[in-house]
Amino acid sequence: MSKRSKARELALQMLFLVDMNPDVDGDAILHMIQDRIDDPEVSRFSWQLFSGTQSHTEEIDAAITAVAKNWSIKRMAPTDRNLLRLGCFELQHLDTPSSVVINEAIDLAKKFGAENSASFVNGILDQLKTSDQAKN
Known part of the structure; x- marks a missing residue:
């Protein structure tokens, strides 16, 4: 597994954790990422993925909802929902x-x-990729 793949995997796990436990503190997440990834650059990438996804969740969910016909964010399996957020x-x-x-x-x-x-x-x-390309 590449370093960036590991960073994505850990970001997904942290997004899932916060999705299931909304009271988890951001500092705790940062420390968990730093504890699990020794390489500071890869750790920063994982944190960027997690924190960026968290700070843009509202717009990301709107983009996903716009292309996910007959699916609401809440109906999606938590793993799928967080993978889509991360990817978006x-x-x-x-x-x-x-x-x-x-x-x-x-x-x-x-x-x-x-x-x-x-x-x-x-x-x-x-579909998100295609809709983003149409905007540009």
């Missing part, structure tokens, strides 16, 4: 190639999600 943040706010973002999200969905999570996440992120 990275697509919209970082310079990572969209193919990398989507492939990484699919891998995480296969590892942590349900049987259909990978195809669900792929479909939504692909």
Whole structure:
């Protein structure tokens, strides 16, 4: 697993943790990330993914809802919901190639999600990528 893949995995786990336990303090999350990733650059990337996703959740959820036909954010499985948020943040706010973002999200969905999570996440992120390209 690449260092950036590990950073994404940990960011996803922290997003899931906060989704299930909203009272978890951001400083605690930062310390957990730093404790689990020795490389300061990779740790910063994981924190950037987590904190960026958290600070843009409202706009991210609106973007996901706009393309997720017949799905509300609350109806989505927590793993899928947080993977979509993470992927959407990275697509919209970082310079990572969209193919990398989507492939990484699919891998995480296969590892942590349900049987259909990978195809669900792929479909939504692909639509988000397409809608973002149409805006530019």
